[in-house]
Amino acid sequence: MDRQLLLLGLLRNQEMHGYQINEFIDEQMAFCVDLKRSTAYYVLDKLCRDGLVSEETEREGNRPERRVYRITPAGEQRFQVLLRENLAGYTPPTYAIDIGVIFLAQLADAEAAALIAARQSAIHDHRASLVALRAVLPPNHVAIIEHHLLHIDAELTWLDQVLAVRGIPHRAADPAEGNTGHD
């Protein structure tokens, strides 16, 4: 449903053809949505079948023909419903690492610590890339960057706790990373 909300919201702003939609998502929204190109075409087709968007094939010059998608009145109504559901409705998320942590006791202290440290390092890298993005992205995306940064910091804090419960008293701040995960 959230993919439908996204596509309806984009088409609400202006009609677009499939490739254009995918380009926009890849360039502007890849950091906060996961929508593969083929999945976008699938969802657009579904929206058509449900009468929420209309498609019109056109061709410009000699390029392969392309379909222009346009939101319908029914689609506009659906957008309003989905937006409110998306905002007010909370579905508790699941975290893949919880499964790993359940079985963490199977590993020796040293290896467990090394694996968690590798994860923390990857999270730090991702954090840095978001901070870099914040500088170049349109200002209305800043709230979403802040959202991700808050969760990233929560995750790093928790991983420290997980390590503390095992042997390692506290994660040594890695000089190469530059800080302890906060601005």
Add this chain to the structure above:
Amino acid sequence: MDRQLLLLGLLRNQEMHGYQINEFIDEQMAFCVDLKRSTAYYVLDKLCRDGLVSEETEREGNRPERRVYRITPAGEQRFQVLLRENLAGYTPPTYAIDIGVIFLAQLADAEAAALIAARQSAIHDHRASLVALRAVLPPNHVAIIEHHLLHIDAELTWLDQVLAVRGIPHRAADPAEGNTGHD
């Protein structure tokens, strides 16, 4: 893959039949994994086809026959690989609400505030249920509860920020909820 890790990890502990696995997951792990019953059967079948678990049909009394699943040596190896990948490998998550927040500007201040407040209320309820669970769950699950609580508090903090950027200066602590989201 995480579903495979979970099932291999459970079977590593003891052989089980399908219904038993589903019961265990529903009762002990529903708060941290999302694995429908039919999906569990699908994954078990896939693990069989890949030679990672073996199945043996048996019948007890006159009940419908059932399949007992047992991890194979190849499955044990795969478990070791998946566990390490799960712990060390970080895949940045996506949050459904980010889509809604992108379009939040479409709504009037009052309705936006009401929808966000409804969400906060739902998150509070979920938080309370996790705190209640922490008291009754086996101690090795406590780390996971703490994980979820940290993210929930990050989420509540962020929603306050989102409201603050609009009209509402700060979320009024709801007396019916009892606190501001922290122990």
Add this chain to the structure above:
DNA sequence: CCACATATAATCAGAACTGACTAATTCACC
């Protein structure tokens, strides 16, 4: 002792999703 709810055990059709592939066009540059 029988009607109806609950527990046990799983199947299946269909929806959702994705990686690999096709095919034409244009652009750079040698």
Add this chain to the structure above:
DNA sequence: GGTGAATTAGTCAGTTCTGATTATATGTGG
């Protein structure tokens, strides 16, 4: 002026996931 890379645009076969359904057995109140 040809050729290899990049861009434009989308299809498709195959995998993954789930709600609805089937079927038998056991408990339980009247």
